[in-house]
Amino acid sequence: MKITLTPAKRWENGSAAIFLYLTIIVVWAIAAVAVYITSTSKMATSRVNLTAAVNYADAGVVIAAADLRTAYTNTAQTFTQNLVSGTNNAYTQLTNANASNMLVFQRTISLPFTNQTVTAQIIITNSTAPQTAQVSASATVGNVTQTAVANLEMKFGQGAAIISVNAGTTGTGTDKATAQAGNVVVNGVGSGSYLIVDGGAGGLAVMANGRVNVSAGSSVSSSGVSMTNWGSANAVPDYTSQGTANSLFDFNRFIAAANAGAGHEYTNMTDFINAAKTGAVLEGISVVDLHTTDKDLGDLTAANLPNGVNIRGTLLFNFAGSGWTPTTKFVVNAAININAANLSHLVPGTSSTYATGYPPTYTDSTKNPINVSISPTYPNFQQGDDLPALLYSIGEVDMHGPVNVCGVVYTPSYIELENKANNQTQYIRGVVIMGNGMYFENTSSDSTSIISYDQGTLKNLTTSNNVGKSLFVTYWQQ
């Protein structure tokens, strides 16, 4: 059979062209709709993945920061050893990524996530007590990868002019017995006198696990007081339990530094008085060993020390031997000046006039504790460390005379700061931390008693095993 192609008629040709154009338009429209639907779907998926990745990365930073905090304050080993030896959260040190003095640690976090991993990195300076760190975490969800970065600062976590860790009692009195029971008592105020506890910028006036009892007339803002925190989630840890992993300072470390050349250890009160009575400023760490048998315990008087005790650095009263209790005291009438501030412009009640003499500027750099080696027995002090101004162990230094102390005052024992003379100033710019309560009194006339919080004195407090320090975020980037 022969097929003969008949030439198309003119109108048939036109129909084919229209059909073709219509087909193209329909196909294009279908394709455009398909593209729109597909792209929308892809974008939605990408958006979901992006959000998930951001969340996972953020969570990774938080988990890594928690790991860092645990390692930082764990006393079992050194900081870096803690990081690499965790049972379930061990980090790997990336030797190739190290800069000259930087250490990089990495781990893959899988929990608490479900079917997801996050790669976290911790970058720190090579130190037993680094002051800053950077934590980053990367998470990939689908084909979206997100990284979160946080810069962290390690600093002392509690901010208050007076920090009392004792559980105290329920007593509401403003007497000495109530204070000796572990509470904080602020009692005053005499005619023309000031009795001030100032939380300053960013701090509370008093943070206590026991009660804080303030007599009428004292300047302690009720909003600046946090009390009866014992046994609650807000409790201040017992930093004063000496010999435990939780104690804030190891006194022997300071004694070692003094004996290594950054100060002097006086084995009895007489030796210390002889050194101090010239009025010379004793630089570095001055350690005074005190025994209950020391017949000169009560000789820190204005008569014996007309120029007072002048320290640039740290003064440590080391109650040695047996027989000491938190209330076994010696009274000091002489002036105690440690990192003394210039108080010539002091206006009580105006915190902007609360000057500081901290940090001390050493005239003899060999007395600076950072310049002596006490390693490996104790960690060396390092540049930027905040050292306490006044320390004493179990016993009581009952300060009745003029006081001008800038820095941290710490004792696991009990503190009495009593302004016992008219026209006298007792001034502490820093933080007072104690384990057995505090009695702060000014019933004299025309006298000034001020305890003012200064974060600058304890931001990098050189605590044992970084006890009391927490991580604070200074910068967060996604």
Add this chain to the structure above:
Amino acid sequence: MKPRHLIIFFVLLLGCALWFRSQTKAVTPVAEEPAAPIPSQANPAAAAQQQSAFDAANQARSQQLNHLEQERAWRTKAAQLTQPAREQLRMVHQAAWAALISTNQQTYLKLLHEAVHSKNGKVPCTICGGKGDLDFCIVCGGTGKCPTCHGTGKVAHDDCCPTCLGTGKCYFCNGSGKMACPFCDDGIISAKAQPPPEAMPLNL
């Protein structure tokens, strides 16, 4: 339909297909990356171990808070009984307190007289030797231990001792065995100071 029309049609169709493909690629320019390994697939044992540690840490935190709460309740309950417990002890030791006050009353009045007439209104206390505390404690007998719980901090049924609130220390001398001198403050008798109370203080 002429063959050239069919060719044009297919070319256009192919063009549409290519355009569609290019649009699809434009939406997802990021190259496909291999997904992170899922821990349960990568290392099930490690994942299970981490899960176990995570749960244990959570449980430990929970238990710690629970323990704190129980301790607080234990102590708060005892604190409600502190006053009656110390009042009982006062009844026992009031005679000794009264004897201490009366024995030294003449000396105290003499010193107070001197303080009133002194330049700064203060004189050293000779009753305690200027130390601020005595060499004994009338409540614990100088042991420093709480007379109710004998230093354990606990009473019957492991309840918190209401007298010392669990510290085990004598509330009157704070465990030192040396009570504060009732006549002075830190070894100084002041003209402004109150005389010692007739009733033994409860130190609440």
